[in-house]
Amino acid sequence: MENFVYHHPVKIIFGRQALDQLNKELTALGRRVLLVYGQNSAVRSGLHGRITDLLNGSGIELIEFAGVRPNPLHSTVQQGILRAREAHCETIVAVGGGSVIDTAKAISAGVLVAHDVWQFFNGKKSVRQSLPLITIPTAAGSGSETNHGMVITHDEHGLKFGFAHRHLYPRVCLADPSLTCTVPTDQTIYGCVDALCHCLEPYLTTKAAGIEFQRRFLESTAQTLIEATRGCLENPGSFTLRSALLWSSMMAMSPISTAGLGRVYHSLHVLEHGLSALHEIPHGAGLAALLTSWLTCHLEQFRVPISRWGEKVFDLGGAEKPSATIDAVHGLLESLGVPLSLGDLGLTEQDLGAVASHAAAQLEVRRIPGLDEARALEILKRAL
């Protein structure tokens, strides 16, 4: 294991009555609250009404900030920062999926600095403080509700960048799996693919020795993700299966999953960010379309861990060929009915140069080894 600091301070209140703790948890953090949510579903599902009812008469003032869209935008974050400043918000509640929560995180740090919030993403500034954040996830997959990462698209520059900092951990996550029972099928699957890639990328890219515990943790998380997703597709309203999916996706992106692994990198994610920055593609769909190609292009480099992944996650007993693992991953994606190629997503060869060049821009900021613009293009071409 490599030296590491494990500090995961978020308090996760998990289960059916989680939302009932909102009033108590908020009161400890501040009374003027920016309520960040998405486009329609929180209102339509009645969740928005439930939250306002819960806080009715509590003396807590909700300042509404609605309309966050998937692949959330820098311009939306800026509007949120203005709104929070005008209303002197002391704390933030985010109700939604990863896009809403990432937007809330960017607001929570951006509201306390004079510079453009994008400077966190382009590596020019670091976070020193943030407004306290409570998350109420309505979809499983991104893990953002309990981790310290965020991904934002700069609408003007056409860049989608990720950033993580310990000051971005939410204070409290109120995780009621029943809020995820109505997530549409495609989003359920994309959430699974996202979390699965978050297990696979550190698993393959670590160079640390003596990490049997972590390998098993990542394998176990991946197996649970796959089983729970398959279960949810058959039985979307199952509280038990939605619980397993929400919890395992949180674990996939919790700091425990990378503790002791040393430097790991997420070049598949970086590559996908280029796709969904430049095209209206759900993040999980982009990952799915790239995954087999990304693995194939890394086959020699990651021969040993790719083989082990197949043995442990897909029960490929005794199979020594990494290509059998890639076949199994492909078979899984096929069975889930996700886009299997960039062609399936409507891209053509002419689109690939811009995506590769986007990856190069992110690589420059985050210094991710093992991928450059030429290699990115190679992976993209193979994924067509």
Add this chain to the structure above:
Amino acid sequence: MENFVYHHPVKIIFGRQALDQLNKELTALGRRVLLVYGQNSAVRSGLHGRITDLLNGSGIELIEFAGVRPNPLHSTVQQGILRAREAHCETIVAVGGGSVIDTAKAISAGVLVAHDVWQFFNGKKSVRQSLPLITIPTAAGSGSETNHGMVITHDEHGLKFGFAHRHLYPRVCLADPSLTCTVPTDQTIYGCVDALCHCLEPYLTTKAAGIEFQRRFLESTAQTLIEATRGCLENPGSFTLRSALLWSSMMAMSPISTAGLGRVYHSLHVLEHGLSALHEIPHGAGLAALLTSWLTCHLEQFRVPISRWGEKVFDLGGAEKPSATIDAVHGLLESLGVPLSLGDLGLTEQDLGAVASHAAAQLEVRRIPGLDEARALEILKRAL
């Protein structure tokens, strides 16, 4: 999964340079520090000197409190509380194994109340606050360095009771595995047995459904514990193996290991506390001597999870008989060279009644189902 709150606020700084952070972490918590440690090893190993050197000139004042013994005593805690009060300590540093850290936890809560600290253990009072605690573990196994539990023996009453509370989480754990490289062989093994039982007890006693992630987590942790311990016995000075053992034993007793399992109980631990309360027996040795008997007496009740444990942890492919798992556990204990019966520990049938009656006293306070005095006696007799 059952509803749960997952909140593990301790900051774990893990690796070779962990101790270097002591000054910085302490400065944030308080300048008058009670330094709690054991009998000789911290001084003999030079660790005590290293700590005083680190803090030299920092303005931090160390108030020494040495001499904590294994199976730590209530009277020692009381002395520590007096010492911390007289010196107006603001914070505590514990350097040692589970006994030292448990003593430090009891002092951290006891110093802030007017009543006898034993009232936490006998269920008459709860903890509302505590002095901040930094732990520096020198042995793997108890998990106390990063969890919220403590076990103390009341010398006058002859009772050994455990207690856990969220205010007992250490603030920071400085975990340098190289400090555990010189742990004697028997203590290395006993630490492994302790952590292993902490995996097995919740695994067998949970009644929650949809907990595949947790089952896999506990199986993975147990496998890593066994492998790392075997490795350390062959190569005691290996930093890599000591890291794996320290980290997996922390995980065995971290709140993640029981999240979502609902009510679980530790009747094997309760039984063992009677042994080491009344006899000078290391905790891990007592657990080892009882484990096979405890499993055998629960064979019908836990038939399914016992079989699965064998399949996953001991690779008993397709074995459906839970007795095969018990044989494998027995074989493991035999290979580790631990006491395999109460006779090996020097006990005779006359000693058993008092041990069973001790268990009954703890059961009454903690309301642990599945065990009463008669059943305790049955397990003890079978373990002779």
